[in-house]
Amino acid sequence: MSEAEKKSIGVAGAVAPIRIVVADDHPVVRFGVKNMLESEPGFEVVGEANDGDDAITQSLELEPDILLLDLQMPRLPGLEAMRAIMSKSPRVKILLLTSTISTQQIIEALQIGARGIVLKDSVAADLPKSLRAVLSGDYWIGGERVVNLVAALNELMKQAAATSDKKTYGLTPRELEVVTCIVEGCSNKDVAKQFAISEETVKRHLSNIFDKTGVSTRLELALFAIAHKLVTLEN
Structure with a gap:
């Protein structure tokens, strides 16, 4: 029985x-x-916060078992809020909730003290499992339970080093997959079906991609992707 489970028994x-x-x-x-x-x-959800400062306040006042923390928030970003919380209340286990995250950000988050990362696309399938993994003393990385954090960090660092030479303009692996679909002429409905996500999620991905690449249309994105070798075209 984990410490969290022992603690919860009256x-x-x-x-x-x-x-x-x-x-x-x-x-x-x-x-x-x-x-x-x-x-x-x-x-039991005992508190809600709508920005990084509020997340710090709620965590310190309520002392929850787990904080589900959005990576991108106003006033204070998730990683900065996490640093403050971990320095004052290291007992709180923190799971990051995010739409997009780079390998380098995952490494930084784990080094600060995060217990895992859950993508918002996968919340319905992964959140209960990730919470149970974290409560048992393990980690949740890449959509699965991780027991050996050191080995996981080493693997992530290898991945970061392998991709550092290729400029991706901050696009996540999923966003790069969406870019490939757009180059292939897929509609939002096609992309949604291929990755088992909603069309609204596809639209959010495209909005993020447009912001990061500085384009404004699907055609511009396709041309940009080909010119900057973001996709590999088959002969």
């Missing part, structure tokens, strides 16, 4: 719920995550 033998704070600047995300967790046995 004198009468009843298991107290795992206390969670959800920090995300989008109310819809907070609402969805809260509803999902409260439908799962053993979890």
Whole structure:
């Protein structure tokens, strides 16, 4: 039995719920995550935060078991908020929630003290499993439970080194896959079907891609991707 599980058992033998704070600047995300967790046995959302400063305040005041922390938030970004929380309340286990994250950011987050990363695309499938992994003392990286953090960090560093020579303009692996689909002439519906995500998620990916590459249309994106070798064209 993990320390978190032992801690949650009261004198009468009843298991107290795992206390969670959800920090995300989008109310819809907070609402969805809260509803999902409260439908799962053993979890209780005890607080919500809409920016990095609020996440720090709630974590220190409520002392939750787990903080679900959005990587990109106003006033104070997730990594900076995490640094502040870990320096004052290292007992809190932090899982990052994010739409996009680079390998280098994953490495930095784990080095600061994050227990894992959950992509928002995969929340429905991964969140309960990731929480249980973290509560048992393990980590959650790349959509799976990780026991050996040192080995995982070494592998991530190898990946970062292998891709450092290729300029990707900050695009995540999933965004690069979407770019490839656009070059191949896929519609948003086609992309959504291929990756089992919603068309709204595809639109968000495209918005992020446009911002990072400085283009404004799908045609411009396709030309940019070919010119900068973001995709490999088959003969």
